[in-house]
Amino acid sequence: MKIALLGYGKMGQVIERIALERGHEIVLKKDEHNTYEGLSNADVAIDFSIPTAAVNNISICFQSNVPVISGTTGWLEHYDEMVALCKEKNGAFISSSNFSLGVNIFFELNEYLAKMMSKLDSYSIDMEEIHHTQKLDAPSGTAISLAKGVIENSQYTNWTLNKPNTNEIHIEAKRIGTVPGTHTVAYNSVVDSIEIKHTAHSREGFALGAVIAAEWIVGKQGVFSMKDVLDLK
Template sequence: MKIALIGYGKMGQAIEQIATAKGHEIVLRIGIENLEDFTLENVARADVAIEFTSPHSAVHNIRKCIDAGVAVVSGSTGWLQHWNDVKDYVTYKEGALIYASNFSIGVNLFFELNSFLAELMSKHENYHVALEETHHTQKRDAPSGTAITLAEQVMQKIKTKKVWVNHISDNEEELEIISERIDPAPGTHKIKYSSAIDDIEIIHTAHNRQGFASGAVMAAEFLCGKKGIFTMKDVLNL
């Protein structure tokens, strides 16, 4: 498989290491120092593009790869207000896209656990639920895309929570997400249910970027040769 890396920071380099170890070829590496090389002709050399950039450039990057006829695995977060437009564009162009707020296999299993626990806890109104997430100081968005996904899962099951907020709140309709940025911290997410009697919490802690990178390569392998829009649930058959 030939891969274009759109975003060649620490995550892109971790993806390259895993992809090449599995026998894949990196045919294009795009970072801030060589944006002029991000052309349709260059992207078209790849079978799949793996895109990890910023909220401000993700939509443009995805569209450009789709225009080049290349499937896209996107792990950029903070741009989902444009999701419907991107989804319609990919469908119109008969392209292929996987977006995930987190490609880690462990995190995607954690998503399933979070949804199941929220359903159980929805029957017990004496528990207060809140989220916490901790990342390194270079993390540009807060809360993290993973935290937002977790919060949305909770709100799907616990109907008293109407909206998530990124601060401490005493409004019972608001679901708190508390964000911290400290170094070094690849990523920790916690969902805590508290009552006067006891606490129940689930935690996922990433030790490094390898889990994210491995999942992104797995997603690219799954997407290669396909058309349509998929999720990590499809990749992992969850």
């Protein structure tokens, strides 16, 4: 499989190594210093760029008939626009806040727990995410996905970084050292607490999941999610 890497920072370099180990070829390493030359030769593109570049990267892939795996966060106000373009061009697209296989299992656990806890008024919810100091967006896309998973399965209607109102989920975003990513969902009452937590030990889990998603999407048309890739639906 021929892969175009859109974004060649630390994540892009880990993705490159894992892709090569799995027998794939890198035909483009796109950063701010070069062009999209080589994209037309790719079977799939993997976008781990920056929020200001993601929409253009994804659009050019659809225009070039190249499927896109996007792990960039902080641009999702344009998500519906990209979905519409994907459908117009008969493209293939997966955008995820987190491609880690473990995190996507964690997403499922979070939704299941939220359904059970929605019946118990004595518990309140708090979320915490911790990332390295170079992360540009806060809260993380993964934390937002976790909050949306709770909102879709409970009486909560919104999330906030500030002091929460009734029916709001408080997310505490911390930036510490080189932490790859830690996410905690906690339900607290006066008598006890219930907590689920995912701790990433390196970027490799995110990179491996992105490469697996890229392998899965080749030859398909439509807008998909990691639930499709992992057959979790």
